[in-house]
Amino acid sequence: MEFRQSKISGCYEIKADIFRDPRGIFVKTFREDLCAKHGVRMSLAEQYFSVSKRGVIRGLHFQVPPFDQNKLVTCVSGKVFDVVVDLRRGSPTYGKFETFELDSEKGSVLFVPKGLAHGFQALSEGATLYYQVSTVYSAENDRGVRWDTAGVPWPIENPVLSERDGKFPALSEFQSPF
Secondary structure, X not given: XXXXXXXXXXXXXXXXXXXEEOOEEEEXXXXXXXXXXXXXXXXXXEEEEEEEEOOEEXXXXXXXXXXXXXXXXXXXXXXXXXXXXXXXXXXXXXXXXXXXXXXXXXXXXXXXXXXXXXEEEEOOXXXXXXEEEOXXXXXXXXEEOOOOOOOOOOOOOOOEOOHHHHOOOOXXXXXXXX
């Protein structure tokens, strides 16, 4: 596994080990000892996946304390334009974003630490993202910032959004608890 520290402290893009043969591919997306060597500490409390059509944007989502969470995000089918936004007060990259292309054929994994908002846009006809998170879902602690308020150069102008995602506050109006 290869780890690349992003511009945002604590956030890593991980190139998973891919094993190819005539049957297809086998991808190892997590290895505790290698992650720990890079400061990626992950205890798993919940796992889930989302399936999205081309042009869908989900996010920018996060949970606030005490249910804030570390996330490992893996694209297991298709390709997505993935985004993190730093919401940690006092961080030198507070309010900044970074983008990644997660691609199932490339074994793309992203470690998103607590205090970062996460979102993505499906680039392929269909895309499945698999999440491993350190805390369980808490509706009372679930939050977001509006997708179009952090300066992210999304590849689409008129995305398909949930009603909820369209109603999140702008980043400039968000009071960070992190």
